[in-house]
Amino acid sequence: MSVWQSKMLALYKSRAELAFRFLNHFCVVTDSSCHGCKDTLISLFYSPVLNNCAFATCQFMKPGKVIQPFEMDLDEHIEYLAARREVTRLHAYRFMQAVSHQVSQMTSGKFCLSSFKPPRGICLKPLSPGDSFEHITSSTDNHLQVKRGGALETQDTACFDDGTPVLTLVMDQGSTGMAAMAYLQSLDVLVHCSFDKVHRCIRDLKLASQHASGNFGQTTLMTSFVWSLNYKPFKSGAWFEEKKCALNSFLASETSVPELGSWYNFWHVMGGCWFLCLASLVYCCCILSLESLGQGFGHLQEVHAQDHSRPWFSRGCQC
Amino acid sequence: MPKIIQDLGFPEDASAELVWQEFPLRLTTWRIKELAVKQSRWFSWHDAASVQLPEFWSARMILEWYCGGANPDATCQQFNKMREDLGGLELAFKCLSQETFENAHVMYICSEPCRGWYSWHIEHVKTAQDNLRYQLHLSRSITWQSEWHLRELAELLSPRGWSKFNKLMISVLNPDGVAKKIFSFVTQLLGRRCASLSRHSSPPYCYVGLLGSDMASARAAGDLMISDLTALLHLEVSTMDQAQNLAADLRLTLDACSRLASMLLWDGHHEKSKALLKALLVTIPDSKCIEDCHQVVRVARKNRGNEKMTLPAVQYLIENSKVLSQRDLQHGPEVTR
Numbered sequence: 001m002s003v004w005q006s007k008m009l010a011l012y013k014s015r016a017e018l019a020f021r022f023l024n025h026f027c028v029v030t031d032s033s034c035h036g037c038k039d040t041l042i043s044l045f046y047s048p049v050l051n052n053c054a055f056a057t058c059q060f061m062k063p064g065k066v067i068q069p070f071e072m073d074l075d076e077h078i079e080y081l082a083a084r085r086e087v088t089r090l091h092a093y094r095f096m097q098a099v100s101h102q103v104s105q106m107t108s109g110k111f112c113l114s115s116f117k118p119p120r121g122i123c124l125k126p127l128s129p130g131d132s133f134e135h136i137t138s139s140t141d142n143h144l145q146v147k148r149g150g151a152l153e154t155q156d157t158a159c160f161d162d163g164t165p166v167l168t169l170v171m172d173q174g175s176t177g178m179a180a181m182a183y184l185q186s187l188d189v190l191v192h193c194s195f196d197k198v199h200r201c202i203r204d205l206k207l208a209s210q211h212a213s214g215n216f217g218q219t220t221l222m223t224s225f226v227w228s229l230n231y232k233p234f235k236s237g238a239w240f241e242e243k244k245c246a247l248n249s250f251l252a253s254e255t256s257v258p259e260l261g262s263w264y265n266f267w268h269v270m271g272g273c274w275f276l277c278l279a280s281l282v283y284c285c286c287i288l289s290l291e292s293l294g295q296g297f298g299h300l301q302e303v304h305a306q307d308h309s310r311p312w313f314s315r316g317c318q319c
Numbered sequence: 320m321p322k323i324i325q326d327l328g329f330p331e332d333a334s335a336e337l338v339w340q341e342f343p344l345r346l347t348t349w350r351i352k353e354l355a356v357k358q359s360r361w362f363s364w365h366d367a368a369s370v371q372l373p374e375f376w377s378a379r380m381i382l383e384w385y386c387g388g389a390n391p392d393a394t395c396q397q398f399n400k401m402r403e404d405l406g407g408l409e410l411a412f413k414c415l416s417q418e419t420f421e422n423a424h425v426m427y428i429c430s431e432p433c434r435g436w437y438s439w440h441i442e443h444v445k446t447a448q449d450n451l452r453y454q455l456h457l458s459r460s461i462t463w464q465s466e467w468h469l470r471e472l473a474e475l476l477s478p479r480g481w482s483k484f485n486k487l488m489i490s491v492l493n494p495d496g497v498a499k500k501i502f503s504f505v506t507q508l509l510g511r512r513c514a515s516l517s518r519h520s521s522p523p524y525c526y527v528g529l530l531g532s533d534m535a536s537a538r539a540a541g542d543l544m545i546s547d548l549t550a551l552l553h554l555e556v557s558t559m560d561q562a563q564n565l566a567a568d569l570r571l572t573l574d575a576c577s578r579l580a581s582m583l584l585w586d587g588h589h590e591k592s593k594a595l596l597k598a599l600l601v602t603i604p605d606s607k608c609i610e611d612c613h614q615v616v617r618v619a620r621k622n623r624g625n626e627k628m629t630l631p632a633v634q635y636l637i638e639n640s641k642v643l644s645q646r647d648l649q650h651g652p653e654v655t656r
Contacts, residue, residue, distance in 0.1 A: 001629065001631050001632055001635070005631075005635050006631065008635070008638075008654050009631060009634055009635055009638070011654050012638050012652050012653070012654050015651070015652035015654070016651075016652040018652075019651050019652060025594075025597075025598035026598075027447070027598070027601075027602040027603060029602075029603045029606050029608065029609055030606075030609065031606050031609040031610065031613070033613040033616075033617075035613075035616050035617070035620065035628050035633055036620065036627055036628035036629075040616075040630070040633060042609050042612050042613060042633075042637060043609070044603065044608060044609060044612075044643075046447060046602065046603050046648075048447060048597055048598060048601035048602075050651070051447065051448070051649060052649045052650075052651040053603075053643055053648050053649060053650055053651070054650070054651060054652045055612075055634070055637055055638055057634060058630055058633050058634050058637070060630060118575065118579060122579065122582070124575040124578055124579060126555050126566065126570060127552060127555040127556050128555070128556070129555075129556060129557060129558045129562070129563065130556065130558060131555070131556045132556060133552050133556065135585060141586075142585065142586040142587050143586055144582060144585065144586065155582060155586075157579070157582050157583050157586045157588055157591075158586070158588065160579065160583060160588070160591055160595070161591070162594065166576065166595060166598040166599070168598060168599055168602050170602055170603060170605075170606055171606065172606060185570070185571070185574050185575070188575040189575060190575060190576050190579065191575075191576070192523070192574060192576040192577075192598075192599045193574075194602065196605050196606040196607075197440070197515070197604070197605055198361065198437060198440070198605050198606070198607060199606070200515045201433055201436065201437060201512070201515070202361055202362075204433070204508060204511035204512050204515055205430055205433055205508065207507070207511055208504060208507040208508035208511055209426060209504070211507050212500070212503040212504040212506075212507040212508075213499070213500065213503045214422060214425070214499075214500035214503060214504065215418065215422060216422055216425075216426055216500075216504065218397060218398055219418070219419050219422035219423055219426065220364065220426070221398040221399075222398050222414035222419050223356070223364070223367075223368070223371075223414070223419060223423050224356040224358070224364065225398070225410065225411065225414060226371070226378075226411045226414050226415065227348075227354075227355070227356050227364075227367040227368070227371045228355040228356050228367075229407075229408070229411050230348060230352040230353065230355065231352065231355045232407075233406075233407070237352065239407050239408060240352055242407065242408055243349055243408065244349060244350070246381055246382070246384075246385040246408065247343065247346070247349045247381055249385070250381050250384050250385065251343055254384075255339075
């Protein structure tokens with residue numbers, strides 16, 4: 001990494017911050033992948049107001065299912081669970097940490113993931129059985145009034161404005177993203193999670209092949225192996241060379257002239273045309289010695305025995 | 320007509336001499352490496368299938384000549400089991416059974432509508448505005464139920480769509496069995512695609528009409544928003560059996576953001592509701608741009624040998640990639656030299 005490249009990165013970061021510092025509504029498209037053995041989260045910020053995009057600073061997400069002592073600041077009851085190694089969905093937590101850090105960097109520290117709460121006058125928590133609600137309509141103001149656990153609340157939606165932060169997260173529909181979505185939904189924050197439609201399509205195809213009757217899963221495995229043969233084993237391409245040798249040997253050993261090679265048999269005789277077999281046999285009788293005739297007859301008998309098991313020679317009329 | 324002649328596109332009356340001379344030239348994957356199937360790359364199997372399927376019987380013939388051994392139709396087993404004993408070209412030969420031929424064709428032909436749908440979206444729905452236009456199109460002109468790739472999928476089971484299997488049916492041994500497989504695969508795929516696309520009928524996507532210029536659609540979307548919210552509130556306060564379970568299910572789509580957008584509209588704050596809905600719906604259409612960024616990093620890493628890929632190096636690569644410009648997305652902070 002040269003000095004100039006570092007300067008360009010710094011310049012990019014300051015320009016991105018300048019664009020997004022005064023915005024409150026973001027769309028973040030995010031996905032992680034392993035680079036250099038590290039799980040790297042790449043995120044793209046988009047503003048519907050500016051119609052502009054910027055890459056957030058990539059984040060490395062730590063793997064593992066154990067929280068080390070003093071690794072992060074935790075509530076007491078979570079610390080107790082961490083000490084007993086009973087914390088679950090740690091990867092989803094680290095994913096949210098990474099996104100939160102990216103949001104914080106992009107907005108010069110103005111927002112993080114916990115900032116996307118609804119305004120103070122609005123409570124988006126679900127009502128409970130036995131609660132009640134009423135929509136009050138007047139000439140000056142309309143509002144929803146709810147009675148939650150006996151206490152009367154007025155939903156002051158007028159306090160929502162352009163300054164209220166809203167985040168839309170676009171992710172692939174993986175276990176990490178789903179767990180993060182479930183947690184964020186339970187907090188009733190203004191974070192909307194959306195899942196990528198292409199990932200969904202690919203998953204639909206995969207699930208259809210797994211669940212449809214007909215052994216499609218095995219076919220996928222076999223064809224993936226056969227069609228990747230040219231790069232195997234271990235990306236060396238050694239089997240590709242062997243394939244080429246096999247083809248060259250086949251072409252060198254066989255011939256299209258009927259009486260001279262088994263290619264003709266491959267091509268025509270075993271196509272289910274018995275009369276051609278007979279014609280070849282008669283032809284052989286005429287030109288070959290008795291000894292070679294015996295060999296040829298033996299070969300053709302074998303050919304006939306395998307006729308139905310060699311489908312590339314079968315004809316359309318079979319169906 | 321022999322299958323090789325049919326697969327490699329020779330005329331039906333082609334002479335053996337002609338076929339003998341020409342057929343090695345048509346075996347592309349025996350001359351050049353072509354594509355490998357990569358599980359993580361979208362439609363990689365289908366790309367490989369388009370090249371490899373026409374060479375199926377030719378490959379089987381050459382491998383049978385080269386490897387010998389028993390007929391794969393009789394000896395083909397579970398792949399992992401065969402892999403324990405065999406490898407290389409012998410294993411490849413064992414995999415090339417009649418069942419593999421039939422199943423691969425069924426999967427390839429039945430997946431074509433989804434592949435077309437993917438290509439169309441990558442080509443036509445690139446930006447956030449395209450995404451909004453497409454959603455408005457789905458809400459106004461057609462509904463997701465009549466989306467073209469779903470119709471193409473369903474059509475595969477009709478007499479008109481069945482013609483796509485004509486060529487395959489000539490080569491199969493058990494047409495009824497293959498027809499059952501086709502029916503099973505298409506219905507499975509169609510059901511899953513419908514389930515995936517049904518999100519356009521759920522909040523907040525079904526409220527997109529509010530962002531369009533058509534007044535009737537906007538009014539209908541507004542009415543739907545308020546009725547959905549009141550229905551959810553009634554369920555939440557209900558003490559009836561299963562009402563809470565149903566409400567919890569509904570909250571998966573009618574989340575806090577959609578709930579607030581509906582409340583804003585109910586209280587008469589139309590512009591605020593629209594602004595919130597815009598933040599939810601005017602988004603980058605897919606995460607392909609991020610996948611492409613990861614691919615840029617992967618390709619760069621190959622050229623670096625054992626050199627460590629540091630975070631600044633990754634950052635520099637993605638910021639200077641052409642991923643966003645290829646998707647017609649504006650990249651304001653880009654540093655030009």
